[in-house]
Amino acid sequence: MSLILRSNVFDPFSLDLFDPFDGFPFGSGSSTGGDLVPHTSSETAAFAGARIDWKETPEAHVFKADVPGLKKEEVKVEVEDGSILQISGERNKEQEEKTDTWHRQERSSGKFLRRFRLPDNAKAEQVRASMENGVLTVTVPKEEVKKPEVKSIQISS
Structure with missing residues (x-):
């Protein structure tokens, strides 16, 4: 994946790396009862592409x-090679009982994987993550950026 610069502005979403699971059908379409339409990749897209x-x-x-x-146990936050933040998770399909009769099934199961290249000023060894009300928050502290030292040079005649 190449770095994309636009007008020398850092665009963090342009650094989103290739997702090998993009468009892959994760859901299982089998059912034992009711008149159900099997899962398609579009039905799991909302979850698969978190x-x-x-x-x-x-x-x-x-x-x-x-x-x-x-649940927090179903989500993983990892830092790869000190510069790639990877957030992934999986929702498993609920266990069906033989006595269950489905009338409609809209909740999807599946996996997601998102990767982001962290900027040079990220302190990858101090990443923190928390989850509250269905929102995962990952905080990557930044290093203090030192301004480059400028030295004046005398011009001789």
Whole structure:
């Protein structure tokens, strides 16, 4: 994946790496009762392509991901090679009983995986994550950026 610069402005979403699961049908369409339409990749797309906001504050890079219905044990936050933040998760299909009769099934199961290349000023070893009300918040503290030292040079005649 190449770095994309637009007018020398850092665009964090242009650094979103290739998602190998994009468009892959994760849901299982089998059912034992009722008149159900099998899952399609579009039905799992809302979950498989989890939406993530990335904002930068003076102190940190903050990622917020909507992961409704997931427990913290079903979500993973990893830092790869000290520069790639990876957020992934999986919602499993509920166990069906033989006596169950489905009338409609809209909740999807599936996996998601999102990767972001962190900027040079990120302190990857101090990443923190928390979950509240279906929102995962990942905080990556920033290093203090030192201004480059400028040295004046005398011009001789």
